[in-house]
Amino acid sequence: MSDSGERSTTAAPRKRADARRNEQSLLDAAAEVFVTAGVQAPVRVIAARAGVGMGTIYRHFPTRADLVIAVFRHQVDACAQAGPALLADSASPSVALTRWVDLFVDFLVTKHGLAAALQSDDAQFQTLHAYFLDRLVPVCERLLEAAAAAGETRSDVDAYGLLRAIGSLCAGAAGAAGTTESAGTTGGADTTEVAGVAADSGYDARRMVHVLVAGLAVPDP
Amino acid sequence: MSDSGERSTTAAPRKRADARRNEQSLLDAAAEVFVTAGVQAPVRVIAARAGVGMGTIYRHFPTRADLVIAVFRHQVDACAQAGPALLADSASPSVALTRWVDLFVDFLVTKHGLAAALQSDDAQFQTLHAYFLDRLVPVCERLLEAAAAAGETRSDVDAYGLLRAIGSLCAGAAGAAGTTESAGTTGGADTTEVAGVAADSGYDARRMVHVLVAGLAVPDP
DNA sequence: TAACTATACGGAGCGATGTTCCGGTTAGCA
DNA sequence: TGCTAACCGGAACATCGCTCCGTATAGTTA
Incomplete structure (x- = not known):
C-alpha cells in the first residue's frame, strides 16, 4: 500500500x-x-x-467520500482480510461470523459519524457506501453461506442486508457523540480496548448487533 | 385533536x-x-x-422538531395507545411485542426521513427524539417486561435500546428514497397498505427488525 | 544557469440553507 | 372609528459545499 x-x-x-x-x-x-x-x-x-x-x-x-475512503482504506481492507482467516480458525461458521461482525462493529463504532455517513442517503457518500459494500459484502457472504450451509443460521438474510443493518445499528451510537468528544484517548486509538463504552444515554450498539446476529440463529419463520 | x-x-x-x-x-x-x-x-x-x-x-x-412533532403527533399517540391493547388481546406477550413493533416499523418506514431524523445527532432534532422516547419507551417497556416475565425474551435489553435499534434499522430504508419522490400519492397517505415495498436495492427494514426481535428470544448469553 | 510550460495552488465567489431581526400590517377591542 | 398589541413577511447574516481562474512553481530543456 x-x-x-x-x-x-x-x-x-x-x-x-x-x-x-x-x-x-x-x-x-x-x-x-x-x-x-x-x-x-x-x-x-x-x-x-x-x-x-x-x-x-x-x-x-x-468528493468527501474519496477522502474518507483514503483515510480508512487499510482498516477496511484489514477487516475484509480477517473474514477468511476467521472462517478457517473458528470452531464453527457461526462463531466465525460472530467474531467477524464484532470486528466490523468495533471499527465502525470508533469512527465518529462513519456509520451515519454510510447510512446517509446523501449523494456525496454514494461512493463510500459502494466501497464498503464492494469490500465487505463478498466476505460477509462467504461467512453467511458457510453458516447457513451448516444449518446454523436462517437463509433468508443476505450479506448486503446484514451489513446494512449492522451499519444502521452502529450509526445510532457512534454518531451521537458528535461535538462532545470523549475525553482524551491521546494517541493510540487502535488497541484501546474500546470495550463497553456505551457512549451516550445507554445505547449499546454492540449489544444490539449481538441480538441481531442471535436472531439469525432462529429458524426461518 | x-x-x-x-x-x-x-x-x-x-x-x-x-x-x-x-x-x-x-x-x-x-x-x-x-x-x-x-x-x-x-x-x-x-x-x-x-x-x-x-x-x-x-x-x-x-425548531423543525416542533413542526415534525405537530404533524405526526396523533400517529405517535395511536402507536402508543396500541401497546396496552395488543398486550391484552394477544396470545402471549411476545406476540404482542412483535405486533406492536410491526406497527411502529410500518409507521417509521412510510415517513420519508423520519427514522433518519430520529437517529440524527443534530441538535435540531433533540426534541423530536425526546418526544418519541417519552411517548413510546413506557409502552415498549411494559411489553418487554411482560415478555421477559413470561420467560419469552432475554432481559438484558431495555426498551430504550430496542426502540433506538428499531429506529436505526428503519433509517437505512426509508431515508434512501430521498429526492426520488414516489409518484403522486395525492392526498391519502394513511391507508395506503404500504406492504412489502423494500424500496431501494433490496434492503428490507421489516425483515431485519424481525430478525432483531427474534434475537430477543435467544436466552441470555 | 536561464527560460519555459505543464502542473498545481489558493481563495474569492456563487448557490443553497438555517436563522434572526425589524419595519410594516392587521385583528380585536374600546 | 381609532388604537395597540400581536402578527406578518422577507431582507439580511452566517455557514457550508463546490467551482473557477489568475498566479506560483516544479521539473525540463537549451
Missing part, C-alpha cells in the same frame, strides 16, 4: 512533489479532524488544518 | 385568527412536503407552500 500511487501500467505519470506532499498533508489532517469532529467535518476545516486552499482539497479528493 | 390548542388552565390566551390560520396552513403544507421531500425539506419550501414568510414559520415552530 505504501510506496507511491499508481504504479501498474507503463511509466507512471508521476505527480509533482508539492502535489504529493499536499495529498499526504490532507490525509493526515483529515484523519485528525475525523477523530474530533467526525466524518462530516466541514471541508474548509480540513483544508485549513492541512494548510492548503479549497481548490487543492477538491483536486485531490473530488 | 381538532378543537383549538391549549385549553387547560384559566382563560386561554387565545391567539389571533390569522395566527391560527397560518399555523394550520403550515401544518398542512408541512405534511404535504414531508411526504414528497422528507422531513428534512428546506424550511423555505414549507413556508412558501403555506404562503407565509420565514418569520411566521419560526414563530409558530421554533
